[in-house]
Every structure is written in structure tokens, then in C-alpha cells.
Amino acid sequence: MLNVTAIETFYGPSQALFGVDLSVQAGEMMALMGRNGMGKTTTIRSIFGLTPPRRGSITFELQELHRLPSYRIAQAGLGLVPEGRRCFANLSVRENLLVTARSGRWNLARVESLFPRLAERRQQMANTLSGGEQQMLAIGRALMTNPSLLVLDEATEGLAPVIRQEIWAAIRALKAEGQSTLIVDKSLAELLPVADRCTILEKGRTVWTGEPGALDDTIRDRYLGV
Template sequence: MEPVLEVKGLQAAYGSSQVLFDVSLDIGAGAMRTLLGRNGMGKTTTVRTLLGLTPSRGGEVRFLGQRIDRLSPHRIGRLGIAVVPEGRQIFPNLSVRENLTAFAANRSRQAEPWTLERIYALFPRLRERERNMGNQLSGGEQQMLAIGRALMTNPHLLILDEATEGLAPLIRQEIWDCLAALRRAGQTLLVIDKYVERLIGIADRHTIIERGRVAWEGSSAELDADPAIWQRYVGL
């Protein structure tokens, strides 16, 4: 079966400074892959380049078999890639309900698509705060809203950049539980987060980036068997 996402030899730069060098990875349908590494090593740049927000300088990105590394971010999004960005970036002056429904679509043509009611069942706190503005929510509630908003597009691929950054431990657990539930439901996921031990329990495979290059790639079992890899490349 063809991967949902296939990245080969991806390169990117900011001006004259090259940031990504020959990054390759693929994600099969219904799989969860993580992108790991210390801050500043190229994880977010990889995501930005996949989404067309940072132009690629080389390599190839294919999504559902179609080459997308020369498409605009708008066209890439419409193909069925949704992102929960670092910093959440919800609309502060829209209510929870308006944030969720503003861009609702069924990009992947699901027979049972994500709806407002399904999002509220996944995150009951959002139902309680339905009429609150985005800027009236806590950080954890904003992250729930950002995930819900992305799911409302019913994407083929959901990307979470810094999935639990800055969240309290109980909220982090809630987000991880959500990711595990999405994986069980067959949602294809690419997740950036730093809590390797928790990710091993729910993800299929992992890619570690060091200074814009793939330093290690393997399964959860392989990563679990060698904690020295975490300490070397992730610092946990």
C-alpha cells in the first residue's frame, strides 16, 4: 500500500542558511509517527516545508501519491492535511463553536465524519466553554480547540507541532489519551513532542532529527530498547 505521506531527500533553507539536509520519512495509512529532537534542530521547519509554508530547496514530498512540494499551502491543505500549529493559533475573537465550525469540511470523504457533537464528546470541556471566546480559554483548552478545529476538516493526515508544549501534567495526559484514541480510530498522525516515554506507548515509528538531518529512525520497540538514544538526541 502506498504511504499517505512520503518524503525523500527534503532540503530547505532560510535565505542563505540551509536548515534541512536530505530529510526522508514516510507514514502509512492509520499510523502514528513522531518527529523528535531538541529545539532548533529542524522539526518545525520540516513541518513548514511539508505544508508549503517554507519553500523546499530539493527533494520530493508526495501525499496520497501526488507530488505536493511545489504546491501552495492552500492547495496542500485542501488535499487533506491539517495541522495543529505550535502556539495553537486559534482565533481569539471567535467563540469555541465558531472556531470549530469556521472551516469544517470532509476532506477525506469520511463515511462518519467529525462533527461538532463528536468533538464535544472527545473534549467535553469544549462543550462547557462553547460560547467563550478563544482568548478566554486556558492553554489546555486552547490546545483541545486547536485539535478539534483540525479534526473538523476530516483530514487524511493530522500533524501536531509541539503537541503538549507548556501544558500542565493532567492536560498533557488528556492530549496523549486523545492521540491514542485517534490512532485506534485509524487517523494518520505525525506528532512532534518531547515526552519520548509516553510517545513510545502510542506511536508506531519515530524519526529523530539532529541539525537538519535524520539521525535515527525506527520502531517504538527499538527506541524503547535503547534509552541512550533519547538522552543523546532529545535530552530526556
């Protein structure tokens, strides 16, 4: 469904991506991995047109995304949960969920059953939620757009263990129902069991793609530093 081919992306004069290849098939949970600063977030920003690549191609369900404005990319069916979650601080939990809603299989009731904490805090302002609850809200908001492809950038980073486990449980539930997802997360112990395939970036390049079972110690040592 998503095909990223040989993209090169720059921040001003400085090149961050030197040739990233990545694909996600329908129904697949695809993990994008690599150490800090290797280009994972920049790849996601490239897909969403936030930092458009200078070279290469990005197609989504056979439509060329390259050079489309970000709102058109969202309309095409991509839903983003960005690094460092973003909610509307002065809207309630429920308003945050409804403001981006589009019809489809995800609705308020299903998002609230995926994240019961959000149901309990329906009327609360988003800026009074804990960090983990805001992350749940960010995921819920993205689901409310009924994306064909959900993209999660570090959805569990810096959260308390109990909240992290709740978010991983939700991610496993998404996988069980065949939600196509591109996921970046540092926690390999949780990520690898849910991933159908992995792509590893090293200094802005794709260096490895395969199934988690094929990820041997040599590759881990070399590219993931674990």
C-alpha cells in the first residue's frame, strides 16, 4: 500500500536521508528501526509532506504523494501520531476525538473501549491529562480519522511502565484487527513480537529489511546497538 523509494531529504542545506526504501503492505505492521538520529522521524516527515524529499518517490495506494500538501496526504488515508504527541490543549478529550473524526470502522465508542482511560476522562481538558493519557488521546485522534495506514512515531517513549503496557496492549489489538501500521519504537522487546517486517535505517539509508525472526545478533549489534 505504501512504497517509499530512494528518498533523499534535507533540512536546509544539510542532508538527512540519503536513500531510504520502505514499503508497507495492507494489513501489515511494519517496524522502522535504527539508533538515535538515523532518520526515522525524517522518513515519517517525508511521507507526510512535512519535510518533502528532494529526490525519490513515495506512492500510497498507487497515488504519488510526493509534493502533495500534508492535508491531501491525510485525506488520502494516512494517520499520524507524531513524536512528542500533539493534542488540542484547550479542548476536552471528547472534543479532541470528534474534531478529526471521519466515518469508518473507528468511532468514539470503539476508541473509548480501546482506551478506557479516555472514556473515564471524556470531559477533561487535554492539557490536564498525564503524558501517557495524552499519548492515548493522540492515538485515538489518529484512529478517529479512520486511516488506511496508521503511523506511530515513538508512541511509548518516556512513559510510566503501566501506561506503556496499556499502549502496547492497544497496539496488539490494532494488529489483531488487521490495521495497517508503520511503527517506530525503541522498545524492541515489545516491538519485535508485533512486527510482521522490519526496516533498519543507518545514517539516513535503508540497510536491512526482513522479518523479525531473521534479525540476528550481528545485525542487532551493528545497527541497533543492543
